Amino acid sequence: MTTETAFRIEKKNPTVQGICLVIVVCVTVGYLIDGDRKSFVASAQPVQLIKPKENADDAGQCSSSKRHPTYQCLPTSLLIGVQKGGTGELILWLGSHPKIHFDPREVRYFQTEQLERWGTYVRRPAFRLSPSEVRGGHITMEKSPGYARLHCRAAPRIQLKMPSAKLIIILRDPAKRAYSGFQHHCGRQRVMQKGDGTVYFKGPSTTLGAKRAPCTAKTFDRLIQKFKRYLIETNRSGTDLVSKWAESNTCFSPHDDYMEDPYHIFSTGFYPAVFSEYWRRFNHSQLLVIFSEEFTAAPKEVLYQIEEYLSLEHASYEAHKNQNGFWVLDGKTGRRSKGNRARYPPANAEAMRFLNEFYRPSVQALMKMLPEHKANFDKWLIEPH
Ligand SMILES: Nc1ncnc2c1ncn2[C@@H]1O[C@H](COP(=O)(O)OS(=O)(=O)O)[C@@H](OP(=O)(O)O)[C@H]1O
Structure with a gap:
């Protein structure tokens, strides 16, 4: 009319x-x-309105002011990792849901060493919803895989600021994750090689004369050899490391800067550490565990699982299997998929066998924490690489 x-x-x-x-x-x-709240919403959904001030917020809450006709809505849910688990692809799929507004960038707010002002987080443009979107039950989300790696820092902060947040974590076979992590950093020119063939991560101690290492299975083997020497020198095994966390509940990798931790590609795969921190602090119903292997094989089923967890209606996802064997969304969103990138060479079987054994105690510890996912963990333990 x-x-x-x-x-x-x-x-x-x-x-x-x-x-x-x-x-x-x-x-x-x-x-x-509602004048004293500087906002008005004729909502069918129970929307809680808040003033954007320190410590008074929670996940999914929206605030507005007279000056702005829109709402700033804190994320209902956070995708906390793990790095190389398929988080990038997952946000493309979730972001294509008509009611999910995903911040396309890694926000990393809760993991940074110095917390920025809370207001800058609350007011992120990606967390802005129109009144009709708020009324229609739209939600905002963000992903920061560092929230898993830097769980000691991120978990308490998330608990403080957004105690009702729904946390999603996508896990991947830690051995495959480690090799993918190596390729990720190597492709970004962070793996260096000296004249004598020594391989290491570029960091504050990078020596002059070192050059970029080739991103091959052989370079990865060299890194594994170095890691093995480190484990022997420090008298550590996978079992020791797992029990160390269980006892002290400390961060294995407390550094903000990856490169200060030369073995971060291996330590990120110690999932029980991540879990103990979130498990201790949040109601277990607030943590959804999904699997990279399942997402790769049948993404729509994983998406339906997440939609149910977030109390959202099912969306229809149009996708096709690409030349790399990945399910990729059709249209514009699908073109941004990492699944379309050129594949890297496979790791050598011996390196993967070592990592599989190295992670065994950690996977077994995880199995005890999350027995309902035993079948997924069993595959990591027995699958030949
Ligand atoms: N459908 C689909 N399409 C593309 N990629 C898929 C998909 N499902 C899972 N994966 C796996 O995602 C891995 C990249 O993980 P992330 O996006 O979490 O990486 S990052 O942490 O954001 O850098 C990437 O790992 P690598 O292939 O080892 O690089 C993929 O295996």
């Missing part, structure tokens, strides 16, 4: 005119009642 038609009806029909007057009065009264 155009404004002109509406105006004509109003002029001709006194009943319609009366109805319009009642609506105007109701809306105005509603606005005045």
Whole structure:
């Protein structure tokens, strides 16, 4: 109905005119009642409105001010990792859900060494929803795989600021994750090689004369050899490391900067550490564990699982299997998929066998924490690489 038609009806029909007057009065009264909150929402959903101030917020809450007709809605859910688990692809799929507004960037707010002001997080453009979106039950989300790796820092902060957050973690076979992590960093020119063949991560101690290492299975083997030497020198085994966490509940990798931790590609795969921190602090119903292997094989089923967890209706996802064997969304979103990238060479079987054994105690510890996922963990333990 155009404004002109509406105006004509109003002029001709006194009943319609009366109805319009009642609506105007109701809306105005509603606005005045809620005036002290500087906001008004005629919502079918129970939306909690808050003033953007320190410590008074929680996941999924929306705030607004008279100056802005939109709402700033804190994420209902956070995708906390793990790095190389398929988080990038997952946000493409979740972001294509009509009611999910995903921050396309890694926000990393809760993991940074110096917390930025809370207001800058609350006011992120990606967390902005229109009044009709708020009424329609739309939600915001963000992903930061560092929240898993830097769990000691991130978990308490998330608990403090957004205690009801729904946390999602996508896990991947830690041995495959480690090799994928190596390729990730190597492709970004962070793996260096000296003239004598020594391989290491570029960091504060990078020596002059070192050059970028080739991203091959052989370079990965060299890194594994170095890691093995480190484990022998420090008298550590996978079992020792797992029990160390269980006892002290400390961060294995407390550094903000990856490169200060030369073995971060291996330590990130110690999932029980991540879990103990989130498990201890959050209601277990707030943690959804999904698997990279399942997401790769049947993404729609994993998406339905997440939709149910977030109490959202199922969306339809149009996807096709690409030349790399990945399910990729059709259209514009799908073109951004990492699944379309050129594949890297496979790791050598011996390196993967070592990692498989190295992670065994950690996977077994995880199995005890999450027995309902035993079948997934069993595959990591027995699958030949
Ligand atoms: N459908 C689909 N399409 C593309 N990629 C898929 C998909 N499902 C899972 N994966 C796996 O995602 C791995 C990349 O993980 P992340 O996106 O978490 O990496 S990152 O941490 O954001 O850098 C990437 O790992 P690598 O292939 O080893 O690089 C993929 O195996």
